[in-house]
């Protein structure tokens with residue numbers, strides 16, 4: 345009897361390990377996959393992915409340990425002879441210390457590592473804003489129900505002037521160049537989301553938020569809104585085209601020439617840009 349229970353417990357452990365392996369393989373799956381994370385096409389997205397992987401591994405290990413204890417308790421300790429279950433509240437100081445030790449290892453080992461790594465990533469990368477010497481591409485983003493408005497300064501380098509390139513749901517960027525984005529909202533709270541860049545930032549009416557990233561792979565990527573912002577929230581998405589420096593400059597030149605031609609001083613709705621410093 346004892347032998348068959350042991351067999352059952354072993355099989356259950358195999359199934360748990362197998363399921364965990366499948367889950368872990370999804371974390372590592374390289375692009376493009378039909379499910380799992382969108383692939384990372386940015387310089388620093390790997391830092392975010394590391395946090396995902398660490399969290400999955402830690403939770404996977406804890407899951408297997410907990411499942412093994414539960415399976416052992418329910419299968420191996422099953423009452424077959426009319427014996428009543430016994431329980432206890434823990435025996436004194438020794439059990440208390442053991443509980444405190446296990447909790448501390450999990451808390452500081454898992455949560456502590458995540459907190460520390462996030463803090464380091466933020467201070468050393470994501471909040472280290474590009475300066476003039478990094479020559480970033482500067483973009484103003486104006487969110488509204490339910491489109492993304494993008495503004496590039498054009499050849500004069502100044503925002504809100506006739507040569508600005510203004511587009512709707514269509515962002516063009518050069519590859520391997522830092523991109524500094526400042527965001528505002530016209531109406532409600534939106535969230536500027538670039539899944540392939542592993543970056544996301546809320547857009548508020550009345551204040552400016554910012555983020556930066558560096559695309560490293562040419563291609564077309566989704567620009568999403570990650571904040572439910574009204575009935576047509578699901579329609580609020582655009583395209584980010586990452587291209588070579590030459591292609592980008594050609595596009596910027598053509599668009600800027602066309603923008604100057606159709607500039608209308610009286611069209612106040614079109615002049616939503618703001619001075620970059622503010």
Ligand SMILES: [Cu+2]
Nearest residue numbers: 534569573580
């Ligand atoms: Cu939105």
